[in-house]
Amino acid sequence: MKHKVVGANVTRVDVKEKVTGAAKYTDDIQPDSFYWGAQIGSNVVSGVLKGVIKNPDFDWSDFVYVDASDIPGENEVESVVSDMPLLATKEIRYWGQPIALLAHRDKHQLEEGLKNIKIEIEENPIYVSTIDESLSLKKEIIPQNIFKKRKIERGDIESGFENAKYVFEDIYYTPHQEQMYIEPNAIISWWEGEKIVVKGSMQCPYYVQASIKTVFHKEDKDVEIIQAYVGGAFGGKEDYPSILGAHAALLAMKANEPVKMVYERAQDISITTKRHPSKTTIKMGFDENHKLTTLQMEFILDGGSYETMSSVILARGMLHAFGPYEIPNVKIDGIIVATNTPPNGAFRGFGAPQSFFATESHIDYCALKMGISPFKLREINFVQRGGSFPTGQLLENDVMIREVYDELLKRVNYPVLRKEIDDFNSLSNTKRRGFGIATFFHGAGFTGSGEVRLASIAGIRLDKNGKVAVLVANTEMGQGAHTVLSQIVAEALELPFDMIYMEEVNTQKVPNSGPTVASRTTMIVGEVLRRACVKMRDAIKYNSLDDYLEKVSQYLGDKESESFFQQHLQPPKIKWDDVNYRGDAYGTYAWAIYGVEIEVDLRSFEVTLKNIISVMDIGEVVHPILASGQIEGGIVQSMGYALYENIIFKNGRFWNADFTNYIIPSIVDIPKMDVSFLNNPYSYGPFGAKGIGELPMNGGAPAVNNAIKDALGIHLTKLPLSPEQIMEAYERDL
Amino acid sequence: MNKITFIINGEKRSIYVEPNDVLLDVLRDKLGLKSPKCGCERGDCGACSVLLNGKSVRSCLVFAIEVDGCEIETVEGISQNGLSVVQEAFIEMNSFQCGFCAPGVVIATTELLRKNSTPTKEEIKEALAGNLCRCTGYTPILEAVEKISHHNKHNSDNTGGTNE
Ligand code: FES
Ligand code: FES
Numbered sequence: 001m002k003h004k005v006v007g008a009n010v011t012r013v014d015v016k017e018k019v020t021g022a023a024k025y026t027d028d029i030q031p032d033s034f035y036w037g038a039q040i041g042s043n044v045v046s047g048v049l050k051g052v053i054k055n056p057d058f059d060w061s062d063f064v065y066v067d068a069s070d071i072p073g074e075n076e077v078e079s080v081v082s083d084m085p086l087l088a089t090k091e092i093r094y095w096g097q098p099i100a101l102l103a104h105r106d107k108h109q110l111e112e113g114l115k116n117i118k119i120e121i122e123e124n125p126i127y128v129s130t131i132d133e134s135l136s137l138k139k140e141i142i143p144q145n146i147f148k149k150r151k152i153e154r155g156d157i158e159s160g161f162e163n164a165k166y167v168f169e170d171i172y173y174t175p176h177q178e179q180m181y182i183e184p185n186a187i188i189s190w191w192e193g194e195k196i197v198v199k200g201s202m203q204c205p206y207y208v209q210a211s212i213k214t215v216f217h218k219e220d221k222d223v224e225i226i227q228a229y230v231g232g233a234f235g236g237k238e239d240y241p242s243i244l245g246a247h248a249a250l251l252a253m254k255a256n257e258p259v260k261m262v263y264e265r266a267q268d269i270s271i272t273t274k275r276h277p278s279k280t281t282i283k284m285g286f287d288e289n290h291k292l293t294t295l296q297m298e299f300i301l302d303g304g305s306y307e308t309m310s311s312v313i314l315a316r317g318m319l320h321a322f323g324p325y326e327i328p329n330v331k332i333d334g335i336i337v338a339t340n341t342p343p344n345g346a347f348r349g350f351g352a353p354q355s356f357f358a359t360e361s362h363i364d365y366c367a368l369k370m371g372i373s374p375f376k377l378r379e380i381n382f383v384q385r386g387g388s389f390p391t392g393q394l395l396e397n398d399v400m401i402r403e404v405y406d407e408l409l410k411r412v413n414y415p416v417l418r419k420e421i422d423d424f425n426s427l428s429n430t431k432r433r434g435f436g437i438a439t440f441f442h443g444a445g446f447t448g449s450g451e452v453r454l455a456s457i458a459g460i461r462l463d464k465n466g467k468v469a470v471l472v473a474n475t476e477m478g479q480g481a482h483t484v485l486s487q488i489v490a491e492a493l494e495l496p497f498d499m500i501y502m503e504e505v506n507t508q509k510v511p512n513s514g515p516t517v518a519s520r521t522t523m524i525v526g527e528v529l530r531r532a533c534v535k536m537r538d539a540i541k542y543n544s545l546d547d548y549l550e551k552v553s554q555y556l557g558d559k560e561s562e563s564f565f566q567q568h569l570q571p572p573k574i575k576w577d578d579v580n581y582r583g584d585a586y587g588t589y590a591w592a593i594y595g596v597e598i599e600v601d602l603r604s605f606e607v608t609l610k611n612i613i614s615v616m617d618i619g620e621v622v623h624p625i626l627a628s629g630q631i632e633g634g635i636v637q638s639m640g641y642a643l644y645e646n647i648i649f650k651n652g653r654f655w656n657a658d659f660t661n662y663i664i665p666s667i668v669d670i671p672k673m674d675v676s677f678l679n680n681p682y683s684y685g686p687f688g689a690k691g692i693g694e695l696p697m698n699g700g701a702p703a704v705n706n707a708i709k710d711a712l713g714i715h716l717t718k719l720p721l722s723p724e725q726i727m728e729a730y731e732r733d734l
Numbered sequence: 735m736n737k738i739t740f741i742i743n744g745e746k747r748s749i750y751v752e753p754n755d756v757l758l759d760v761l762r763d764k765l766g767l768k769s770p771k772c773g774c775e776r777g778d779c780g781a782c783s784v785l786l787n788g789k790s791v792r793s794c795l796v797f798a799i800e801v802d803g804c805e806i807e808t809v810e811g812i813s814q815n816g817l818s819v820v821q822e823a824f825i826e827m828n829s830f831q832c833g834f835c836a837p838g839v840v841i842a843t844t845e846l847l848r849k850n851s852t853p854t855k856e857e858i859k860e861a862l863a864g865n866l867c868r869c870t871g872y873t874p875i876l877e878a879v880e881k882i883s884h885h886n887k888h889n890s891d892n893t894g895g896t897n898e
Pocket of ligand 1: 774775777781792794
């Protein structure tokens with residue numbers, strides 16, 4: 001089917017405001033009179049809070065001070081598990097944990113005030129900062145230090161390993177990764193009578209609303225949450241604004257004026273959520289034909305000091321851990337452990353980048369050990385159409401892994417590239433080149449029955465002048481959602497793109513179409529919107545634009561507008577068993593492959609990225625330029641994860657909380673990128689579209705690792721793939 | 735408080751500042767110029783870039799008191815007579831995602847093209863090396879500037895080319 005607006009590279013709806021500086025991010029909002037708010041955090045890693053002492057000789061008259069005793073409702077942070085206090089009252093589990101809040105109209109004065117507050121904590125000098133320390137029970141933060149365990153099982157791994165001809169096992173580690181949006185977390189809050197208003201940089205306004213309702217014991221109508229322009233999020237503004245929003249609202253309650261809280265970069269890195277560190281033990285068994293018959297994994301995530309939403313991240317990590325392969329015998333144990341670090345949370349990929357690093361690195365390691373090509377090994381084992389995943393999910397026409405793989409080999413012209421690389425390596429004394437691939441996928445939408453529970457509602461509003469407003473709670477954080485959703489509505493209504501506009505994302509103006517996470521906005525919310533458009537077209541029949549305007553005015557009569565809503569409909573046949581982890585974990589998957597060409601300097605052991613080729617099936621591509629932009633940005637983030645990004649923990653706190661020592665890729669680091677899409681439309685996505693946002697994060701690290709393996713013949717198991725680690729492995733293996 | 739006088743986006747202004755007031759805060763909070771953004775307040779990210787006497791500087795590293803007698807230009811100034819060539823190219827190429835880095839990138843690119851209307855890819859990369867962007871992977875930014883450069887190269891015989 002040929003579309004008009006879907007598939008076209010329309011101009012982003014927000015780009016002009018962004019390049020002229022007119023876009024108002026949270027910190028750009030400046031009421032006539034307001035307070036700056038700040039947080040008073042723990043200055044030790046672990047201990048018991050004894051009190052907060054305000055210097056009696058200091059003039060506190062123009063300050064507003066808040067601690068847990070000011071909280072009108074529950075002192076908790078609403079999450080999947082609401083085990084974290086909004087402000088600590090007794091137990092301190094991590095450095096920087098929020099204890100109290102302070103505000104003043106003047107920034108310099110606020111600094112002075114903070115200096116005159118002393119926190120008294122009975123320090124516990126023993127703390128836990130890694131998964132291994134947690135498991136060894138160096139200290140028990142919670143019973144056994146285990147927040148949650150889950151299991152996926154199929155077949156019989158014992159007989160699987162017994163009958164295997166080859167068995168290989170190894171352990172893989174990944175560190176924290178900081179989202180490093182360029183705009184730090186920022187929120188402004190004020191009260192209008194009994195109503196609390198919170199405006200800020202956030203992904204999920206209805207999550208913030210739920211948090212505020214709990215903290216203040218308020219009803220929906222008394223909590224208005226508004227999204228400001230968001231300067232990047234990547235998962236990092238999924239849950240944290242629930243904390244910051246409640247903090248600002250508490251200060252505003254006592255200040256009787258707006259309160260703005262903007263984190264400094266160091267603070268943002270030190271105390272907000274990050275990608276969970278992981279430790280994955282993986283064992284694969286193959287038969288004499290190199291068929292992967294058995295997989296055993298123990299996938300451990302470091303949840304940080306409170307569980308919050310770690311269990312859903314664990315679930316997604318496990319449900320991608322088996323890779324794009326058909327494996328008869330599988331056992332995956334997932335565990336979340338506690339450490340004395342800030343609670344970890346959402347970051348693009350949501351557990352899957354960690355498990356794919358292990359699985360896709362290990363496949364290449366096994367190939368090397370068995371003496372066959374990693375390409376061949378994948379060809380033998382790819383899950384086929386009609387095949388199934390270890391959860392029992394039947395994959396009918398939805399599998400595209402072989403297609404993206406074939407397309408990649410064609411695009412790189414592998415035999416020629418191989419020869420080039422081998423020739424280069426035989427001639428150079430100081431450099432080695434290598435080429436590696438990783439094959440991966442990402443399930444779009446909430447895991448399992450999550451979308452049924454969310455039951456998202458979205459809609460459109462037809463205005464008198466014929467323009468149509470899109471009513472969703474999904475936020476534009478750069479990914480292009482507001483452009484793409486407008487395109488879907490324009491297409492479904494067969495109207496010009498410029499007749500569609502976005503309603504402000506405000507809980508009092510738009511329905512709860514669910515959080516802006518899990519690569520769900522285009523696919524799930526877009527489809528609800530498409531169905532809302534069908535509803536409107538059932539009510540108003542029109543043929544041409546002129547006809548449309550006439551019919552609209554007939555239909556509306558005296559009314560200013562009319563809205564049409566729909567609710568998410570779970571596609572038929574999707575069944576999920578939450579207890580046993582069996583069934584259709586996701587409605588569909590997007591499939592992908594990366595091919596990465598690198599060069600390693602044998603003196604410095606530095607890795608240079610030369611070329612990255614990406615082939616993906618994301619269903620129908622709604623906006624090719626924005627889609628490529630998502631992939632390129634995701635590739636570069638995943639290259640940062642592969643090569644540089646590493647949070648260093650010293651004396652119980654993050655040591656490198658700045659851009660100088662936590663390195664993200666700059667424009668000089670980027671390789672040549674070739675991004676292309678295959679198009680296997682998804683019947684339950686709008687016009688065939690699937691989710692794409694997180695997919696590009698999943699494959700970068702293992703692809704680079706495999707390219708290093710190809711270049712040097714070494715096997716690395718820890719991110720980041722640093723020069724030190726490469727040198728050590730290279731010299732050991734010589 | 736010290737009085738300073740300077741030209742901001744073509745207009746002469748005198749204001750009072752504390753010796754420890756940072757230019758970025760003064761521009762944003764006192765003058766209401768919100769295009770320079772604060773991404774790190776220590777000179778690492780480039781989001782706060784402004785043109786100081788035509789040179790791109792990180793306004794988070796400059797004390798306001800230092801700009802007495804200087805000329806400052808922000809993205810508000812660049813946009814005041816309609817979109818510049820640089821801004822148009824970034825719009826056309828959908829170069830930004832979240833856009834938080836955009837003002838800094840516009841400043842750095844404007845400076846580059848005023849000095850060198852036909853930069854090579856390497857020169858563009860060098861000029862933008864201090865502007866961090868976490869969203870785009872830089873490709874659409876690079877492509878937009880390369881496009882202007884090609885265009886200028888093409889037209890240089892006829893016009894001698896201004897670049898805004
Ligand atoms: S805020 Fe000035 S360089 Fe980052
Ligand atoms: S577009 Fe988001 S930081 Fe550049």
